[in-house]
Amino acid sequence: MENVQVEGKVLKGAEFLIKETDAQNVFIPEEFNEEQLMVADAAREFITQRVIPNTEKLEKHDIPLLTKLLEESGEYGLLATAIPEEYEGTQQDFLTNTLLTEANSLGGSFALTMGAHTGIGTLPILYFGNPAQKAKYLPKLATGELKAAYCLTEPGSGSDALAAKSKAVLSEDGKHYILNGQKMWITNGGLADVFCVFAKIDGEKFTGFIVEAAYEGVTRGAEERKLGIKGSSTCQIFFENVKVPVENVLGEIGRGHVIAFNILNIGRIKLAAGTIGGAKIAATTSIKYANERKQFKRSIGTFGAIQHKLGEQAIRIYAGESATYRSAADIQAMEEKLMHEGKPYSQALLGAAEEYAIECALLKVVGSEALDYVVDEGVQIFGGMGYSEEAPMARNYRDARINRIFEGTNEINRMLVIDMLLKRAMKGQLDIMSPAMAVQKELMTPPSFGGSGDSGFLAAEKKAVQSMKKAVLMTLGATAQKLMQKLQDEQEILMYLSDMIAEVYVAESTILRTEKLVATRGEAACQGQIDMTSVFVADAVERLGLNGRNAIRAWAEGDERRMLLMGLRRFTKFEGVNTKNARRRIAQQLLDADEYCF
Numbered sequence: 001m002e003n004v005q006v007e008g009k010v011l012k013g014a015e016f017l018i019k020e021t022d023a024q025n026v027f028i029p030e031e032f033n034e035e036q037l038m039v040a041d042a043a044r045e046f047i048t049q050r051v052i053p054n055t056e057k058l059e060k061h062d063i064p065l066l067t068k069l070l071e072e073s074g075e076y077g078l079l080a081t082a083i084p085e086e087y088e089g090t091q092q093d094f095l096t097n098t099l100l101t102e103a104n105s106l107g108g109s110f111a112l113t114m115g116a117h118t119g120i121g122t123l124p125i126l127y128f129g130n131p132a133q134k135a136k137y138l139p140k141l142a143t144g145e146l147k148a149a150y151c152l153t154e155p156g157s158g159s160d161a162l163a164a165k166s167k168a169v170l171s172e173d174g175k176h177y178i179l180n181g182q183k184m185w186i187t188n189g190g191l192a193d194v195f196c197v198f199a200k201i202d203g204e205k206f207t208g209f210i211v212e213a214a215y216e217g218v219t220r221g222a223e224e225r226k227l228g229i230k231g232s233s234t235c236q237i238f239f240e241n242v243k244v245p246v247e248n249v250l251g252e253i254g255r256g257h258v259i260a261f262n263i264l265n266i267g268r269i270k271l272a273a274g275t276i277g278g279a280k281i282a283a284t285t286s287i288k289y290a291n292e293r294k295q296f297k298r299s300i301g302t303f304g305a306i307q308h309k310l311g312e313q314a315i316r317i318y319a320g321e322s323a324t325y326r327s328a329a330d331i332q333a334m335e336e337k338l339m340h341e342g343k344p345y346s347q348a349l350l351g352a353a354e355e356y357a358i359e360c361a362l363l364k365v366v367g368s369e370a371l372d373y374v375v376d377e378g379v380q381i382f383g384g385m386g387y388s389e390e391a392p393m394a395r396n397y398r399d400a401r402i403n404r405i406f407e408g409t410n411e412i413n414r415m416l417v418i419d420m421l422l423k424r425a426m427k428g429q430l431d432i433m434s435p436a437m438a439v440q441k442e443l444m445t446p447p448s449f450g451g452s453g454d455s456g457f458l459a460a461e462k463k464a465v466q467s468m469k470k471a472v473l474m475t476l477g478a479t480a481q482k483l484m485q486k487l488q489d490e491q492e493i494l495m496y497l498s499d500m501i502a503e504v505y506v507a508e509s510t511i512l513r514t515e516k517l518v519a520t521r522g523e524a525a526c527q528g529q530i531d532m533t534s535v536f537v538a539d540a541v542e543r544l545g546l547n548g549r550n551a552i553r554a555w556a557e558g559d560e561r562r563m564l565l566m567g568l569r570r571f572t573k574f575e576g577v578n579t580k581n582a583r584r585r586i587a588q589q590l591l592d593a594d595e596y597c598f
């Protein structure tokens with residue numbers, strides 16, 4: 001726990017938009033301690049020895065082997081790290097669990113099998129189970145003796161999860177709920193012993209249930225034929241007059257949505273960590289190929305076009321990673337604060353993740369899209385071999401794609417970011433309106449041209465991020481004021497705004513990481529990181545500006561339109577470094593290391 005920020009210096013959820021953060025108060029991945037790194041190494045060791053040699057078999061739906069490997073990972077201790085010791089777990093802190101998720105990504109589809117078990121499968125019982133339920137299930141889930149799955153989605157309800165048709169009715173003797181329904185796309189469906197199922201009591205009260213696979217009336221469909229992650233089990237689960245004991249109701253009747261949605265906050269940041277891990281592996285594969293493959297008597301890594309791709313892969317990984325672990329540490333610090341105030345462990349982590357739900361949603365989008373960029377350009381770097389199942393990149397490409405779909409599609413997560421932000425503003429939890437008004441006022445004054453603030457380490461980039469915040473506050477404030485309730489029907493604008501906010505968070509996190517790193521290692525040792533930060537910020541400013549213009553053009557007219565567009569120009573004015581040369585330098589460093597090395 002030594003590597004968490006000092007209490008009181010951590011910003012609350014989404015406050016990054018209106019407040020500044022000192023680099024000394026952020027956690028950076030370079031600060032993981034030995035113990036935490038050892039947990040990640042142990043996972044990699046297990047996967048290298050046991051999972052990777054079995055990849056081909058797993059890809060062909062060898063469910064008994066998948067089950068055995070999941071059990072072995074349990075024996076190895078990899079399923080117990082979020083579970084308290086009183087339930088046979090080894091309860092590691094949140095940062096360690098997030099890092100473990102990144103390390104597990106080495107296992108490709110198998111990471112999903114572990115993640116669904118330890119995450120959405122086990123956490124509902126850990127967070128919402130009563131003491132008897134925890135005592136019954138958690139020790140066996142910690143060892144892998146029992147395997148878990150999470151059943152929310154149905155053929156007719158995915159994004160609109162609360163429209164589920166599965167129904168539970170209390171039996172006449174009051175001892176059971178009779179469950180009927182059909183769930184779809186259930187990860188670990190083919191091997192789970194315990195399902196966390198959501199159904200409506202009397203067709204109305206959305207409620208969670210713990211359902212054992214052994215109960216009469218529970219059947220599994222055939223394995224889905226998927227685009228990727230073929231080594232994981234996904235199938236439909238059918239419930240036909242299943243007698244679920246009343247003591248298996250999870251949490252409060254009618255409050256299943258609290259379980260379903262809260263579990264997803266943690267799932268989303270973990271997904272971001274997993275995508276960062278997957279992207280690092282795909283980047284290394286790309287770098288090695290760029291070194292090996294020769295065309296026109298040169299290795300392809302010497303071509304500028306390829307160096308651009310290698311550089312950009314690294315930039316997106318480094319930036320996404322900076323933001324992911326910044327948030328993970330904030331969640332951990334908040335969790336510790338809540339525990340200090342007397343909340344039990346499970347409630348504290350849940351509350352902390354809810355506090356940073358906005359960050360979790362945007363990280364899910366950022367991570368999954370960074371991974372898709374990396375694997376897509378990875379295929380391109382491999383040329384024809386990128387299209388061959390004989391080389392690793394084709395599978396990486398197929399496996400990556402799911403991340404934009406589950407844990408809430410990226411569209412749903414983008415909309416959630418704005419929805420949650422405006423709700424917090426309306427409840428008075430986050431004052432975005434006063435800073436937004438201040439920015440509008442600033443627009444009435446002439447811009448300052450003094451470059452004096454631009455000297456010093458990454459000073460221009462820092463100033464650019466401050467201006468990006470102003471651009472967001474101006475655009476969001478004016479749009480929300482004008483459209484009010486109608487904003488929720490203008491989804492394109494919600495997407496633009498959400499992307500603007502993500503750019504701010506990721507750009508700032510990247511600067512803070514590099515700044516902290518330079519403070520310990522010195523500038524000379526961090527040239528790659530400095531280049532990555534400068535390029536990321538330069539491009540982020542442009543992307544933010546475009547999204548802002550699209551948002552404003554969507555509704556503003558006349559003088560207001562002109563004034564807001566002028567404001568955007570003012571707040572996105574940034575000279576930036578020579579990004580072509582910076583990417584070349586980054587690529588050269590990667591090629592020299594022959595792996596992703598940041």
Ligand SMILES: Cc1cc2nc3c(=O)[nH]c(=O)nc-3n(C[C@H](O)[C@H](O)[C@H](O)COP(=O)(O)OP(=O)(O)OC[C@H]3O[C@@H](n4cnc5c(N)ncnc54)[C@H](O)[C@@H]3O)c2cc1C
Pocket residue numbers: 116149150151152153157158159160184185186187188226229234402405406407408409410411412491
């Ligand atoms: C391999 C795999 C594993 C999965 N594992 C699990 C699991 O273990 N447990 C589980 O419960 N579920 C699981 N899912 C389900 C997954 O969470 C859903 O597929 C996902 O939430 C999307 O729902 P859907 O497929 O019904 O798509 P839809 O909701 O029909 O969405 C289709 C498209 O419409 C968009 N859309 C939907 N609503 C809106 C809206 N209001 N505004 C704008 N756009 C909208 C979506 O973004 C998407 O682009 C899994 C899915 C897959 C493919």
